[in-house]
Amino acid sequence: MGGIEFLKGHGTQNDFVLLPDPAGRLDLTPERVAALCDRQRGLGADGVLRVVRPAALGVESAGEWFMDYRNADGSLAEMCGNGVRVFARYLVDAGLVTEADFALGTRAGDRRVRVHPDRSVTVHMGAARIVGSSVTAVAGREFSGIAVDVGNPHLVSFADDDVADLDLRDQPAFDRDVFPHGVNLEFVNVLDADALRMRVYERGVGETRACGTGTVAAVAAAVHLAGTDTGSSTVELPGGTVRVTVEHGASTLTGPAEIVARGELDEGWWAGAARP
Numbered sequence: 001m002g003g004i005e006f007l008k009g010h011g012t013q014n015d016f017v018l019l020p021d022p023a024g025r026l027d028l029t030p031e032r033v034a035a036l037c038d039r040q041r042g043l044g045a046d047g048v049l050r051v052v053r054p055a056a057l058g059v060e061s062a063g064e065w066f067m068d069y070r071n072a073d074g075s076l077a078e079m080c081g082n083g084v085r086v087f088a089r090y091l092v093d094a095g096l097v098t099e100a101d102f103a104l105g106t107r108a109g110d111r112r113v114r115v116h117p118d119r120s121v122t123v124h125m126g127a128a129r130i131v132g133s134s135v136t137a138v139a140g141r142e143f144s145g146i147a148v149d150v151g152n153p154h155l156v157s158f159a160d161d162d163v164a165d166l167d168l169r170d171q172p173a174f175d176r177d178v179f180p181h182g183v184n185l186e187f188v189n190v191l192d193a194d195a196l197r198m199r200v201y202e203r204g205v206g207e208t209r210a211c212g213t214g215t216v217a218a219v220a221a222a223v224h225l226a227g228t229d230t231g232s233s234t235v236e237l238p239g240g241t242v243r244v245t246v247e248h249g250a251s252t253l254t255g256p257a258e259i260v261a262r263g264e265l266d267e268g269w270w271a272g273a274a275r276p
């Protein structure tokens, strides 16, 4: 095999290693994903986006490309909102799609995207479903939350105190009976009628500087609390600001997406990274 091409990109500082692999030839083990994402022994990222043809993985999609997303710990997740924006940015920059508006496949189903001239990307995120409530605890302090399914699981907790002061270095407690496959935990301040501030502790990663599906979950939860099913809001995150709309079983996420670097992985390193 020749060198393994990679790119590095981010969306509101939620960062990813992209691996172009149209035919699905890479043996992308959880150990290799974890090594790639490690900020000391690898390239460092919150997740990996393999760029692959749907047929190569045996999945159905109306899109020409499938976003094979992995969390930094090597686990699979259904969906990644910031990842879709970065993935779309790469496809357009690389000339792999020629339209500005197209569909791509994810484990949560197909997602339509629009790449704007100012380099921002809008993703049609599908339905954000309110599925119940639960609790979480950060450093012994309990928060009640609204459970939201955005293709992947979220628990959104609204706080009166500034979420900037929360200590999110350790995994907050959550109810494993309610979330047997884990959950992404969002902590939110309402700034005004159409502005939220959010921090997030992601399943399979830890605290990240932004989570696209999390922002959609946060706006859906805010809209739900307001007693309606339609609304739109900016969401300020440590890594930047996105815009979310939620209406009648659909939602959109708009924000920046950047490709930062490209290069080749060392083959010896790749071979060794297959081992834990």
Ligand SMILES: N[C@@H](CCC[C@H](N)C(=O)O)C(=O)O
Residues within 6 Å of the ligand: 014, 071, 076, 077, 078, 079, 080, 081, 082, 083, 152, 153, 184, 202, 203, 204, 205, 208, 210, 211, 212, 213, 214
């Ligand atoms: N950062 C992502 C979400 C990635 C998946 C998540 N950690 C999970 O396990 O569900 C986003 O931007 O949505």
